[in-house]
Amino acid sequence: MIEVVALDGDDTxxxxxxxxxxxxxxxxxxxxxxxPDADLDDKLLSTERMNLTTYGYGxxxxxxxxxxxxxxxxxxxxxxxxxxxxxxxxxxxxxxxVELLDGVVEAVDALRDRYxxxxxxxxxxxxxxxxxARSGLAERFHRVHIVSxxxxxxxxRIIQGEGVPPERFLMAGNSLRSDVLPVAALGAxxxxxxxxxxxxxxxxxxxxxxxxxFSTISSLWELPSLIEQLDS
Numbered sequence: 001m002i003e004v005v006a007l008d009g010d011d012t013x014x015x016x017x018x019x020x021x022x023x024x025x026x027x028x029x030x031x032x033x034x035x036p037d038a039d040l041d042d043k044l045l046s047t048e049r050m051n052l053t054t055y056g057y058g059x060x061x062x063x064x065x066x067x068x069x070x071x072x073x074x075x076x077x078x079x080x081x082x083x084x085x086x087x088x089x090x091x092x093x094x095x096x097x098v099e100l101l102d103g104v105v106e107a108v109d110a111l112r113d114r115y116x117x118x119x120x121x122x123x124x125x126x127x128x129x130x131x132x133a134r135s136g137l138a139e140r141f142h143r144v145h146i147v148s149x150x151x152x153x154x155x156x157r158i159i160q161g162e163g164v165p166p167e168r169f170l171m172a173g174n175s176l177r178s179d180v181l182p183v184a185a186l187g188a189x190x191x192x193x194x195x196x197x198x199x200x201x202x203x204x205x206x207x208x209x210x211x212x213x214f215s216t217i218s219s220l221w222e223l224p225s226l227i228e229q230l231d232s
Contacts, residue, residue, distance in 0.1 A: 001188060001231050004162045005111055005223075008119030008173025009128060011195040012107075021197060023089045027066045030082050034112075035073035035195060038061055044069045045200060052201075056148050058124035059134065063090030082120065094127055096230040098134045101225040103221030105137070105155045112140045119144045120158065122172065122178065150178035152185055170230075172223055189230060190214035191223060203205050 028040045055061035065145035066086050070078045111117050113208045119141050121128050128146045132138050147154050159169045170189035173179025175198065183190040192214055217226055 001168065002170050002227055003116060003164050004118065004159075004170070005115040005166040005227065006118040006120045006158070006169070006171045007108075007220070008171075008175065008179045009119055009132065010123065011174045011198075012101070012172065012179070012193055013104050013119070013137065014101060015201060017195065017197045019093050019096055020199070023062075023093055026089055027070070027086060030085055031070045031073065033077060033136065034070075034078045034082070038073040040069070040073065043073055045074075049201065057122050058126070058127055059090055059093045060124050060127070061094075063087065066090070094130075098131050100135060100137075101220065103219045107114050107220040108137060108140050111227075112142075115227075116142050116162065118142060118158075118162075120147065120150065120155075120173075121145075122147050122150050127220070150167075150175075150182060152182045155183050155186055159186065170227065172197065172217075172220065175202040176209055177202040181209065181212050184212040184214045191226065193218045193220055193223075194218070 007013060024041065025046065027044065031040055047069045048062065051061060051068070055064055057078065063086065066089075067083055070082065070086060082213060108117070117140065121144075123146070125146050129144075132144060138144070145158055152186050155171070159166055162169065166186045166188040168182075170191065171179055171183040172191035172193055174193050174195040176192060180190040180192045181204065187191070194216070215226055215230075217223060
């Protein structure tokens with residue numbers, strides 16, 4: 001029987017990636033006049049990848065990567081006024097209202113009295129805590145884990161901390177890379193809840209995903225009934 005159910009935060013409980021996409025489009029608009037021959041999307045992605053081990057995940061890391069990219073592609077000619085606008089765009093992301101996905105409240109309420117309900121999300125500690133508080137969901141969860149990376153070692157530590165074997169633990173989220181495959185690799189239950197936009201760093205090739213067993217649902221609202229099926 002499943003005893004512990006964990007949910008991802010960004011793009012599983014609330015909208016997230018859309019704000020990154022919109023801000024990136026604004027970044028390209030601002031910087032393009034100073035680097036007309038640069039592929040700004042590709043260069044920014046390269047900078048983000050390089051900075052993950054230094055800054056980690058989240059808006060603050062993204063903002064620093066935008067500033068660094070702007071300086072590099074313009075060979076230092078980007079005006080201070082543009083850097084200020086990039087910083088303002090990052091600040092706007094940090095204060096953007098939290099918009100819950102459809103069916104989230106109903107799913108969480110259906111699960112919280114039957115299972116130990118967790119949030120496992122990665123990113124900046126302050127921002128993730130703020131988003132959870134502003135979401136109105138915080139009191140519905142038994143525990144919250146804000147982690148720097150979602151890999152097998154992280155999930156192993158959390159599962160051991162819950163005092164259950166992997167087969168009694170379930171994780172649901174939108175990212176195959178972060179929410180599904182490392183959980184499935186441990187022998188726990190993994191559920192993919194696809195979101196229409198996923199950061200390319202989280203992309204998984206179909207051949208890799210095919211090596212693991214996991215479930216897929218179209219909405220978090222389907223999760224309670226899926227768990228009943230898995231437990232039957």
